[in-house]
Amino acid sequence: MASPSRDDATALLDRFRGHLRDRRLPVTRQRLAVAEQLFGAADHPSALDLSRRLRARGERVGTATLYRTLELLVEGGLVRVHDFGEGFKRYEAAAAAAGHDHLICERCGRLVEFANDRFERMLRMAADAERFLYRRHRVQVQGLCAECRGRDLGVLTSDPAPR
Amino acid sequence: MASPSRDDATALLDRFRGHLRDRRLPVTRQRLAVAEQLFGAADHPSALDLSRRLRARGERVGTATLYRTLELLVEGGLVRVHDFGEGFKRYEAAAAAAGHDHLICERCGRLVEFANDRFERMLRMAADAERFLYRRHRVQVQGLCAECRGRDLGVLTSDPAPR
DNA sequence: TTACGTGCAAAGGCTTTGCAGTCGG
DNA sequence: CCGACTGCAAAGCCTTTGCACGTAA
Numbered sequence: 001m002a003s004p005s006r007d008d009a010t011a012l013l014d015r016f017r018g019h020l021r022d023r024r025l026p027v028t029r030q031r032l033a034v035a036e037q038l039f040g041a042a043d044h045p046s047a048l049d050l051s052r053r054l055r056a057r058g059e060r061v062g063t064a065t066l067y068r069t070l071e072l073l074v075e076g077g078l079v080r081v082h083d084f085g086e087g088f089k090r091y092e093a094a095a096a097a098a099g100h101d102h103l104i105c106e107r108c109g110r111l112v113e114f115a116n117d118r119f120e121r122m123l124r125m126a127a128d129a130e131r132f133l134y135r136r137h138r139v140q141v142q143g144l145c146a147e148c149r150g151r152d153l154g155v156l157t158s159d160p161a162p163r
Numbered sequence: 164m165a166s167p168s169r170d171d172a173t174a175l176l177d178r179f180r181g182h183l184r185d186r187r188l189p190v191t192r193q194r195l196a197v198a199e200q201l202f203g204a205a206d207h208p209s210a211l212d213l214s215r216r217l218r219a220r221g222e223r224v225g226t227a228t229l230y231r232t233l234e235l236l237v238e239g240g241l242v243r244v245h246d247f248g249e250g251f252k253r254y255e256a257a258a259a260a261a262g263h264d265h266l267i268c269e270r271c272g273r274l275v276e277f278a279n280d281r282f283e284r285m286l287r288m289a290a291d292a293e294r295f296l297y298r299r300h301r302v303q304v305q306g307l308c309a310e311c312r313g314r315d316l317g318v319l320t321s322d323p324a325p326r
Numbered sequence: 327t328t329a330c331g332t333g334c335a336a337a338g339g340c341t342t343t344g345c346a347g348t349c350g351g
Numbered sequence: 352c353c354g355a356c357t358g359c360a361a362a363g364c365c366t367t368t369g370c371a372c373g374t375a376a
């Protein structure tokens with residue numbers, strides 16, 4: 001549940017600047033705005049979320065630029081992409097993403113993070129057994145959160161999909 | 164690596180028929196064709212894959228019907244959806260999907276399955292700790308397969324994304 | 327017979343791409 | 352200055368939806 005501090009965000013922003021310089025790419029206002037917004041987010045915003053938040057702050061960033069900047073951030077290893085099966089992607093600062101995986105409530109969509117260091121060790125071993133070089137992993141547990149599991153017990157065996 | 168036997172596929176097909184009867188839905192040729200094709204597949208075909216394979220066998224199934232049938236199969240718990248971040252979904256008979264997770268090579272796309280019973284126990288406990296009711300999980304490990312890790316060692320620290 | 331399925335084609339939602347104008351280094 | 356960026360709008364890709372006709376039970 002660690003909400004990133006102003007300092008964390010600033011440090012990440014500097015790393016991004018460094019990454020851009022390394023690749024001889026211009027440091028533009030839009031790129032910094034996108035990165036800063038994402039680094040400061042406590043949740044897992046989608047591209048549209050980011051666009052809206054930037055607009056709300058008076059920063060106008062075109063869709064193409066937004067996606068291209070996200071791509072840069074992912075390439076640089078500063079941001080991780082998540083796909084929770086909603087039909088679009090969500091983004092999270094890699095520093096925040098490391099060390100946790102996700103519990104997703106199938107009914108209300110609530111997202112809870114949980115520590116994963118133990119899984120990671122096991123997954124590295126599993127990869128090794130297949131002679132794979134471990135790079136990263138994605139773990140999601142779908143279920144019902146405390147509130148929703150109490151709400152209606154009838155759906156526990158069938159699909160709760162609220163059509 | 165278990166490639167489904169003719170018998171498995173037939174048994175699953177019967178379960179599908181039963182599921183349709185339970186819901187008072189007609190058992191049509193197209194529905195059976197889609198289900199049979201998927202139950203008999205040894206890999207994780209996409210909707211388009213299935214469409215092509217059916218066409219190759221002389222079975223013509225419209226796109227809408229194909230997707231609606233897949234939805235029925237997923238609802239019935241007979242099929243599991245996978246999303247490996249390719250921009251589309253893949254499908255797998257649930258019976259085959261239970262008991263394994265996926266190792267994905269980031270360079271060549273190779274997919275390897277590995278047993279997951281131990282992870283599942285750990286994930287159930289993790290869910291429990293957050294008062295979540297465990298329903299299912301998704302675990303993916305991304306990395307480099309034996310062949311690709313030997314091919315070029317220069318990419319091990321940066322992103323190998325073959326643009 | 328009749329409710330539901332089917333195929334076609336169009337619409338949808340997210341993301342990527344092409345291009346003329348603009349700006350960082 | 353020059354190469355790369357930016358925004359807009361159009362295109363792309365997979366998936367869903369609307370509708371007239373067909374079919375399982």
